[in-house]
Amino acid sequence: MIHLRRIAAILLRQFYLMRGSPARLLPVFVWAAIDIVLWGFITKYLNAITSAGPNFVPVLLGAVLFWDFFTRVMYGVTTTFLEDVWSRNFLNLFATPLSISEYLGGLVLSSVATSAIGLFVMLVLATAAFGLSFFGYGLMLIPYLLVLFLFGISLGILANALVLRYGPAAEWFVWPIPALLSPFAAVFYPVSALPHWMQYVSHLLPPAYVFESMRTILAGLPARPALLLWAGSLALLYILLTAWFFTRIHRYAIRTGLIARYSAETAS
């Protein structure tokens, strides 16, 4: 039985930490805002030198915004978890009645809050400063964000499981994951531009379907909702798999004593 109060506790703790710490609050939107500014000027420049060509603002700047949203969602899940690593809080935390599903629920809820702030700032900046119009994506905007959100959650849980298994130093696993995936996710180019072996990987990544769909719509072609439904289902499957994986790792940590001696990074 899941208790909402325990899930709320994780969210409340994150609120306390962010409220008193600009070092935590600023990364929620600053890096994304810098990306929007950088790519905003790049797209403006590209539009200027190819005046008769396509409008790069929705294609490139929109892609950057969506990718940054996905990254913020993933980091939202991982940074909330890392707070417990950094403050050596596992012993106190896991000795409470908190269940793993409640804990993961709290991490997801924290990510919803932080990624919503990041998305809002990016939307305002991209619209006001660079004229990005979301009407171009139509109602498909909602499934785009949903698929990216779900996939970000699944990757965040996976990264947390790796850190739990390999100790605090494994934090470095977390940060490069979006960069590692971006070539396969076809953020800025069609999947067909990739070599065959990379395309196989792309088909397993829900964001690739989002970016393909986005380019299709902007090219004036009909959207294919079935593909996005498939992408959403794939992302949900990944959440289930990674939550199962995290639970297994947690069980391993309990069985071997790793939780109680986490700073040692190994149970033996």
Add this chain to the structure above:
Amino acid sequence: MTAETSGAGQAAATPKVLSITDLRKVYGRTVAVDGVSFHVGRNEIVGLLGPNGAGKTTIINIVLGILEANGGTIHVEGFDIAGHRRHALERTNFAAVYAPLPGNLTVYQNLRFFGLLYGVKGIAERITEVLKEFELEQFRNTKCGVLSSGEQTRVGLAKAMLNQPHLLLLDEPTASLDPASARDIRAKICEFAAKEGVGVLWTSHNMVEVEKVCDRVLFLSHGKILLEGNPKTLPRDHGKETLEDLFIAVAREPLTLEVNGP
């Protein structure tokens, strides 16, 4: 288990808060806990004594559900920790010198966070009560990381009593305190235990403290309980002057004290 039970009669009559049966934990080839069985009754303070590495913290970690045993059972007020972890842990809390609360949260924030996790009802009033109880009101909005070790110990104890547990696990709760503070803290723990009818499992290397607060002690060595009894009479029963002498004997020559040993 090879334990003598000279002083356990009174405790056996009280309802059991914690029941441990044939507990076993092995790390690789090292046997950390070897067939340990004991219980803690309501309104009873039981001292778990033994040299470093005897298995005391391992037992506490298993009771807290953060370490899995290789064998045996643990029940907290009838709830099996393996099968009914949530129910068992709602009735339990702990304080340990090696588990300070997050230093980047204030005292109030920590208590609210853990209060929610333990499902404390009327949380605002309860926080006010424990802050007053442990004389922490002035530190309510101070980050735990900037408190002295003694103040942090008091915050840890305030957290431990937040959910009014029926089972309280204290792993060297006064280890970082000066004698005056330690005496005050001991008095507060004993008062809380008596008032709420709590069962307390208390580890300490301070034998004077143990003799003062514990109704019963268990001597642990190499993962086994060697002796059990009243801390005031147990030393004389084994030809020793003080509890400290008995502790040293257990630590150095455990085989000579095993009642049914090989």
